[in-house]
Amino acid sequence: MKAVVLAAGYATRLYPLTRDRPKALLPVGGKPMLEHLLERLDEVPGLDEIHVVTNSKFAAAFTEWAVAYGAGAVRILDDGTSDEETKLGAIGDLSLTIRTAEIDDDLLVLAGDNLFSESLEPFVEFGRAKGAPALGVYDVGDLEAIRRYNAIELDDDDRVTFFEEKPERPTSTLTGIALYFYPRSALGLIGEYLAEGNNPDQPGRLVEWLYPRTSVYAWRVPGRWYDVGSKETLAEADRAFAPRG
Numbered sequence: 001m002k003a004v005v006l007a008a009g010y011a012t013r014l015y016p017l018t019r020d021r022p023k024a025l026l027p028v029g030g031k032p033m034l035e036h037l038l039e040r041l042d043e044v045p046g047l048d049e050i051h052v053v054t055n056s057k058f059a060a061a062f063t064e065w066a067v068a069y070g071a072g073a074v075r076i077l078d079d080g081t082s083d084e085e086t087k088l089g090a091i092g093d094l095s096l097t098i099r100t101a102e103i104d105d106d107l108l109v110l111a112g113d114n115l116f117s118e119s120l121e122p123f124v125e126f127g128r129a130k131g132a133p134a135l136g137v138y139d140v141g142d143l144e145a146i147r148r149y150n151a152i153e154l155d156d157d158d159r160v161t162f163f164e165e166k167p168e169r170p171t172s173t174l175t176g177i178a179l180y181f182y183p184r185s186a187l188g189l190i191g192e193y194l195a196e197g198n199n200p201d202q203p204g205r206l207v208e209w210l211y212p213r214t215s216v217y218a219w220r221v222p223g224r225w226y227d228v229g230s231k232e233t234l235a236e237a238d239r240a241f242a243p244r245g
Contacts, residue, residue, distance in 0.1 A: 001124070002103050003041055005034070005052045006178065006203070007062070007112030008079050008093050013230055022058040024112035025065055026234065029241030032065060033228065034112055036241055038074070040120045044108065047124075051101055052112065053077045053093045075101065089201030090178075095190050104184060109203070111178035115237055117223035120179070126219045127181030135160075135207055136179030137218040138225045146170040149177075150204045158218050160211040165204050176204055176218065177225060186214070 011023035018026070024034040034052070041047060050073050054062050059078035066074050077097055081087045088096060094109060108124060127134040137152060151170040153162035163176065180203065182190070189210060199205045210216055226237040 001044070001046045001048065001106045001108065002101070003044075003047055003050045003108040003110065004094055004097050004103075005037065005050065005110050005112045006090050006093055007034070007058075008053055008055045008081070008087065008090075009113075010055070010057070010084055010087075011113075012084070014234065017231070017234075022054060022061055022112075023228065024052075025061060026228075028115070028228070028234070028237050030243060033115065033237070034065070035069065036115050037110060037112065040116055041108075041110075043119045043121050044124050045121065047108065048073060049101075050074045051077055051097050051103075053079055053097045055079055055087065056082045077101070087201075089199070090203045091190065091194065091198075091206050092200035094203070095194055095200075098187060098190065103187065106184050107182045107187060109178075109180040109182065111203075111227075113228040114178050115226040115228065115241070116179075116221065117225075117240070118221075123179065123219045123221075124181060126217070127183070130215075130217045131183055131185075132215045132217055133183070133186050133207075133210060134181040134217045134219055135176045136221045136225075137174050138177050138221045139174050141173050143170050143173055146173060146175055149175040150208075152176045152218065154218050160207070160216040160218055163204070163208045163211055163216075165202060165208055176207060177221065177227070178203055179221065180207075189214070 007024040011018035025032045151167035
């Protein structure tokens with residue numbers, strides 16, 4: 001099994017903190033945010049390779065971090081873009097990584113700015129048991145907040161029956177987050193999505209396209225989920241992951 005960490009954004013909402021430093025390497029709880037995510041990936045059995053895809057602006061910073069961290073299983077991939085106008089988008093970066101790294105295994109996909117208080121091993125077990133694409137879902141408890149994410153509905157078997165990015169009139173507080181499991185058999189669908197000319201950004205767009213074509217299942221994320229997209233959520237994560245005692 002392989003993992004891809006999506007970290008090619010420019011995080012302009014966090015300027016000036018991210019003007020010269022990638023968001024995933026901002027300190028959270030005394031160490032780079034990415035290292036908390038890697039600790040969760042270390043708990044996943046059978047995961048033998050992690051690809052962090054970034055952009056040309058921050059590739060050197062990630063490479064320098066990887067050397068200092070000693071992350072032998074981590075590969076840094078520069079997507080060749082340098083600004084918002086030329087970026088490939090999250091799905092474009094995912095497809096590039098699959099092609100460049102010649103990935104032909106089950107795949108775990110995560111956003112570099114999402115943190116979890118609990119293990120991700122049960123999510124991988126869930127996806128493998130279903131033998132189908134799966135995503136993490138989280139109850140944000142606020143219909144207004146859902147407008148910034150996506151709306152999702154499930155059947156009794158946790159199969160996705162409705163998915164809409166940036167909904168105008170959400171009816172549920174459950175949302176899909178940037179945590180995905182793609183079995184090896186489904187990897188070709190990612191290239192098919194892009195070949196049709198669909199939006200290469202916002203990884204949820206792929207789920208929105210995918211669920212009417214094949215079964216996609218949802219796993220409820222336990223504990224706390226942190227989507228670090230602002231100085232407020234960065235400070236919240238910093239407090240939550242601060243060393244105890």
